[in-house]
Amino acid sequence: MFWPGTLLGLLAGWALASIPGALLGGLLGQVLDRRLKVRTWRGLLEHLRGGPQVGDRELLFLLLGRLAKIRGRVHDAHIQQARAEMLRLQLDDSARRQAIEAFGRGKNGGEMLEIGLRQRRGHEATAEGLLLACWRMAWAVGAPGSAEKQLILQWGDWLGLSRARIQALALGAERTKPAVTPRESYTQALRVLGVTPDSEPEDIKRAYRKLVSQNHPDKLEGLGASPERIAAATEKTREIQAAYLLVRQRRGFR
Structure with a gap:
């Protein structure tokens, strides 16, 4: 050593x-x-x-990449979940490229993860947002195994969060399953977004942003909502994100 x-x-x-x-x-x-x-x-x-040397967004995708690789190989569902996080953050092309690069580097782990997390101790909103995204990634291919759970618990400790809070955040992802995937009905995805096959791309984007804003779990967390309400909001948000991804891919716009 x-x-x-x-x-x-x-x-x-x-x-x-x-x-x-x-x-x-x-x-x-x-x-x-x-x-x-x-x-x-x-x-x-x-x-x-001193001070954070890695941005919040970069750290997020480093963590997601590490989680995706922990089972030995990265599955398509991991990639889809990373893309869903990019949609949730509404990243532009440049930011998406940076996120993809960080995701790739994160698969190799490294002590920069620990440094970045420890530097965010005391920043509760940032810490909880990072862990909530990590739990969503952990559920991307089914129930998280012991390796994923232990890793997220360790990250929570470095962030200074209590075990009870870490477990509460897990509830926000435990029952989250994408209601719409590329294999499912395009029509169903349109219904989720409240648009029609003839809707213009800009109208679809506006509908997506409005729905995400209305249902985003971070708002409920800030209001002290129960873990059950946060879990339901997380599930709805992921449904909206998956529907938007499918419609965007089918219609061919960014």
Whole structure:
């Protein structure tokens, strides 16, 4: 295992006071490594810089990529769920490309996940939004396994959320199943959005944005709604997102 602070302390101590300095410097460096929990030069640099070095959106898709890969391979349902999150955030083309790149990097994990999460301790709204999206990804291919659950619980701990809150967020995704998928009826998707086959793309987009705004679970969370109401709103939002994805693909607009 590589400990950058320890090596840095050894070198600095040796330069200042030969062997005794190296021993003291190595000891102090090891204390720094253990306290910051870093194992790479990049990780040490990020800690010393202070402040988030990865944006909320980038961190989200890093986390989703890690979850998607934890079962060994990424399934089509994982990709669809990542796309649904992009739709939920209403990302433009440039932001979508960045999200896809972060999703790919996230599959390899890395300590940047821990650093990014720990830097968001105390930012409750951001923390809960990240974990709620993670639970949705965990349910993308069926009931989450122990690996997914343990990973999300660990992330919640790093974010400073209680286990009770983490489990409450899980309820917002546990019963979430897309009511419309590419294999289902195009007509059904149109009904979900409240549009017709002749509706213009801009009208469909407006209908989608209005429905998401009306049913978004984050609003209920801010109002202190019960976990059951939040779960129902999450399910409805995902239904709307899946319907919009299908209609958009069928009609060929972005």
